[in-house]
Amino acid sequence: MAAVSGVLPQVPEPRAAVFRTFSKPRPAHARRQAAATKRKCQASSEAPPAKRRSKASFLPAKKTAAKETRRTLKGKAQRTFSPKKPSAGARDGDQERKPGAKTSSLFKNNPEIPELPRPVVKQVQEKVFTSDAFQALDLHPHLISTINTVLKMSSMTSVQKQSIPVLLEGRDALVRSQTGSGKTLAYCIPVVQSLQAMQSKIQRGDGPYALILVPTRELALQSFDTVQKLLKPFTWIVPGVLMGGEKRKSEKARLRKGINILISTPGRLVDHIKSTKNIHFRQIRWLILDEADRILDLGFEKDLTVILNAVNAECQERQNVLLSATLTEGVARLADISLHDPVSISVLDESHDVSSPESEAFLEASPPQATDELDGFAIPAGLQQHVVVVPSKLRLVCLAAFILQKCKFERDQKVIVFFSSCELVEFHYTLFLQTLLSGSGALAPEHLPSTSTPLKFLRLHSALEQEERTAVFQDFTHSKTGILFCTDIAARGLDLPQVTWIVQYNAPSSPAEYIHRIGRTARIGCHGSSLLVLAPSEAEYVNSLASHKINVSEVKMEDILSVLTKDECFKGRRGGGQKSRAAGPQEIRERATVLQTLFEDYVHSSEETVSGxxxxLQSFIRAYATYPRELKHIFHIRLLHLGHMAKSFGLRDAPKNLCASAMKKKKANLKRPDLQRKKTQSKQRLAEILRSEYASGMETGGTKIT
Structure with missing residues (x-):
C-alpha cells in the first residue's frame, strides 16, 4: 500500500514538467479568443429559458427598450420617463406619407395664453339709415327713379342726408364718416344732378367736368360702376376710368374722344398729364378726393401737388370735396390747401350734425390725433368684433379650422382674410388650394358630410396682373360664398356685398387700418363679424384698440379647433370605430396634428414649395419689423420664436440665416446716423406700402403706373 502510494504522486509530475518545458507560450490573439469563449460559456449558463428568450428576441427594439426603462425606473415617476405614444397625425404622416419625416408636437413648449384685458369701452356708433327718402331732395325725377330701381335704395344714410344738400348748394366740404356708410353716393348724386342740369348741354368732346381721385384700381372700378348706373337716364354724359394695368394707348384714345366724369388713380393721371397732350381741365367743375387719408398714406402727396397745379392752371372756380373715414393731420393739411371755406361734415353718432363754417377753424386749431382720441372711430351697429389668442405653432391650423367651420359647415358665408404682404397671400392661397381642396385628397368627396358646402378660394393683391385683379374682384362681388385672401388693397372703400366675416390674420399697423379692414362687412346697415388673430406676446394690442374706443370680445382657440371633430377625414387611426364617442381635448389635438401633418407634407413635397x-416667412418677418414705434413694445421682432413661426408656414425647422441681410443693413444704418435721419420720412412711407401692399402710383423703375 505504501509502495502504491509512493508511486502515485510521481505520475503527474513528469507530464507537468514536460508540458512546462516543451510547450510554446500562446500568442495574444489566442488568449483573447479563449477569454471570449469563457465569457460566452458563463453567459449561456445564466441565460433564461428558451421560450422566454425566443419571445423577447421577436420584440421590436423600441418596445424592449421601453420595458427595460420601466423595469429600471419602477417606483419612480413613470409618467415622466415612459416613452410617449405617437399622435395619430404624426403616425399617419410618418408611416403613410413620408416615412422619414417627423412632425413635432403642436401642443408642447407653447407660451401660456394670457388673460386678455377687458377694459370697459363705450363704442361710438353711427345710425346708418335715416327715415328721409330721396324724394325729399330737389333731384331730377329720372335720377330718383334710377336710385330706387337700379341701386335699390329708398331712404338716405346719415352721411347722405347731411352731405347732398350742402354739395347741391355749391359748397366745398370735408366729409368724415364711418366706412360703409354710403359716402360714394353722397358725392356721386350731387355731381350727376349738377351736370345734367347745366343750361348748355354737355358735349362729349368738352372734356372732363368732374375729376374723381381714388387710391386703388378696385375702388376706381367700383366708383365708375356707380356713376355709370346713375347716368343711365343721361346718356349724353360720358364717364371714364384711368388706372394702372390698362393700355395707355386705349386710354389716350378715350381721352381724345372725350370723358366728362373722369375717375382715376393719382399715379396714372400724373402719367397722362406728363405724356398725353390732349388731356385738359378747362371745364372742371368738381374735384373730389375719395379716401383722402389713404391717398396720402401711400405717399401720393407729390402726385396730388402735380394734379392740383395742373387743374389750377386751367380752372380756378370749382367745387372741392374731401371724403375720409379717419381724420389725420395729412387730411387736415390737404383740406387747407384744396378747400375754400368748407363745411365740415362729421357723422359719428346721432348727436352730430352738419357744423357751421367755423368748424374749419376747429380743424386747424385742434390736432387731428386729439379729435380721434376724443371721438374714437365710428363702428357699424351691426358689427360684432372678436379676438383669439393663438400660439405661433397653431396659427395655420387655427386659420384652416376657422375657414372650415364657417365656409364648409355653415351656409352663405363670405370671408375675407387680411395678410400683411403679397407673398403671404400667395403662400396661404396655394397651400389651402392644394391641401383643403384637391391636392392631398384630404377632403375627398366620399368623406365630405352631406351638410358641407364646397370651398372656394380667391386671392387679391397688387402683384397680380390687372386683368386677373378685375376678374377676382368681380367674381367675389357676385358670389354668395367664398374665401378671399388679400392684402390691404381691399381694405379701403370697396363695397363687397354680403361679406359675413373679416379675419385679420396679421394685426393692422394702426387702429385706423383696423377700422377700414372690418369696414368690409356690416355695410349699409347689414350685420357682420370680425376676428383678430393675436399671438400671446401681442395681447396688449387689445388695450391699444380700447384706447380708441374699439371693443373686442375673446374667442377661445379650443372652440375654433373643435370643428375638426366634425370632419371624419382628420380622424387618426385610433379613432376607427368610435364615432359616437364625445370629442375630448385629446381627440381635438390629434386631429389638429393630422391637419398640420397634411400641411407639412405638402410644403416638404418639393424644393419649390419649401422655397415658397x-x-x-421672410416676408412676414420684414412686415413685422415695420410696425410703428408706438406699437414696438407689442410687435417687436425679438419677441418672435422663429422655430414656432416656421411651424405656422408648414416648415419643420426654422430656416438658417433668415435675418442676416436685415441685420447687416441695420448695422450699416447705425454707423451712419446722419443718413438715417435724412431717410426717415421716405422709409416710413416705404414701410407703409410694404405692409399695405397697395399698387402705388409710380413704382420703382417706372415699369408700372397706377
Whole structure:
C-alpha cells in the first residue's frame, strides 16, 4: 500500500514538467479568443429559458427598450420617463406619407395664453339709415327713379342726408364718416344732378367736368360702376376710368374722344398729364378726393401737388370735396390747401350734425390725433368684433379650422382674410388650394358630410396682373360664398356685398387700418363679424384698440379647433370605430396634428414649395419689423420664436440665416446716423406700402403706373 502510494504522486509530475518545458507560450490573439469563449460559456449558463428568450428576441427594439426603462425606473415617476405614444397625425404622416419625416408636437413648449384685458369701452356708433327718402331732395325725377330701381335704395344714410344738400348748394366740404356708410353716393348724386342740369348741354368732346381721385384700381372700378348706373337716364354724359394695368394707348384714345366724369388713380393721371397732350381741365367743375387719408398714406402727396397745379392752371372756380373715414393731420393739411371755406361734415353718432363754417377753424386749431382720441372711430351697429389668442405653432391650423367651420359647415358665408404682404397671400392661397381642396385628397368627396358646402378660394393683391385683379374682384362681388385672401388693397372703400366675416390674420399697423379692414362687412346697415388673430406676446394690442374706443370680445382657440371633430377625414387611426364617442381635448389635438401633418407634407413635397414657404416667412418677418414705434413694445421682432413661426408656414425647422441681410443693413444704418435721419420720412412711407401692399402710383423703375 505504501509502495502504491509512493508511486502515485510521481505520475503527474513528469507530464507537468514536460508540458512546462516543451510547450510554446500562446500568442495574444489566442488568449483573447479563449477569454471570449469563457465569457460566452458563463453567459449561456445564466441565460433564461428558451421560450422566454425566443419571445423577447421577436420584440421590436423600441418596445424592449421601453420595458427595460420601466423595469429600471419602477417606483419612480413613470409618467415622466415612459416613452410617449405617437399622435395619430404624426403616425399617419410618418408611416403613410413620408416615412422619414417627423412632425413635432403642436401642443408642447407653447407660451401660456394670457388673460386678455377687458377694459370697459363705450363704442361710438353711427345710425346708418335715416327715415328721409330721396324724394325729399330737389333731384331730377329720372335720377330718383334710377336710385330706387337700379341701386335699390329708398331712404338716405346719415352721411347722405347731411352731405347732398350742402354739395347741391355749391359748397366745398370735408366729409368724415364711418366706412360703409354710403359716402360714394353722397358725392356721386350731387355731381350727376349738377351736370345734367347745366343750361348748355354737355358735349362729349368738352372734356372732363368732374375729376374723381381714388387710391386703388378696385375702388376706381367700383366708383365708375356707380356713376355709370346713375347716368343711365343721361346718356349724353360720358364717364371714364384711368388706372394702372390698362393700355395707355386705349386710354389716350378715350381721352381724345372725350370723358366728362373722369375717375382715376393719382399715379396714372400724373402719367397722362406728363405724356398725353390732349388731356385738359378747362371745364372742371368738381374735384373730389375719395379716401383722402389713404391717398396720402401711400405717399401720393407729390402726385396730388402735380394734379392740383395742373387743374389750377386751367380752372380756378370749382367745387372741392374731401371724403375720409379717419381724420389725420395729412387730411387736415390737404383740406387747407384744396378747400375754400368748407363745411365740415362729421357723422359719428346721432348727436352730430352738419357744423357751421367755423368748424374749419376747429380743424386747424385742434390736432387731428386729439379729435380721434376724443371721438374714437365710428363702428357699424351691426358689427360684432372678436379676438383669439393663438400660439405661433397653431396659427395655420387655427386659420384652416376657422375657414372650415364657417365656409364648409355653415351656409352663405363670405370671408375675407387680411395678410400683411403679397407673398403671404400667395403662400396661404396655394397651400389651402392644394391641401383643403384637391391636392392631398384630404377632403375627398366620399368623406365630405352631406351638410358641407364646397370651398372656394380667391386671392387679391397688387402683384397680380390687372386683368386677373378685375376678374377676382368681380367674381367675389357676385358670389354668395367664398374665401378671399388679400392684402390691404381691399381694405379701403370697396363695397363687397354680403361679406359675413373679416379675419385679420396679421394685426393692422394702426387702429385706423383696423377700422377700414372690418369696414368690409356690416355695410349699409347689414350685420357682420370680425376676428383678430393675436399671438400671446401681442395681447396688449387689445388695450391699444380700447384706447380708441374699439371693443373686442375673446374667442377661445379650443372652440375654433373643435370643428375638426366634425370632419371624419382628420380622424387618426385610433379613432376607427368610435364615432359616437364625445370629442375630448385629446381627440381635438390629434386631429389638429393630422391637419398640420397634411400641411407639412405638402410644403416638404418639393424644393419649390419649401422655397415658397421660406420666402413667405421672410416676408412676414420684414412686415413685422415695420410696425410703428408706438406699437414696438407689442410687435417687436425679438419677441418672435422663429422655430414656432416656421411651424405656422408648414416648415419643420426654422430656416438658417433668415435675418442676416436685415441685420447687416441695420448695422450699416447705425454707423451712419446722419443718413438715417435724412431717410426717415421716405422709409416710413416705404414701410407703409410694404405692409399695405397697395399698387402705388409710380413704382420703382417706372415699369408700372397706377
Amino acid at each position: 414657404a421660406k420666402k413667405a
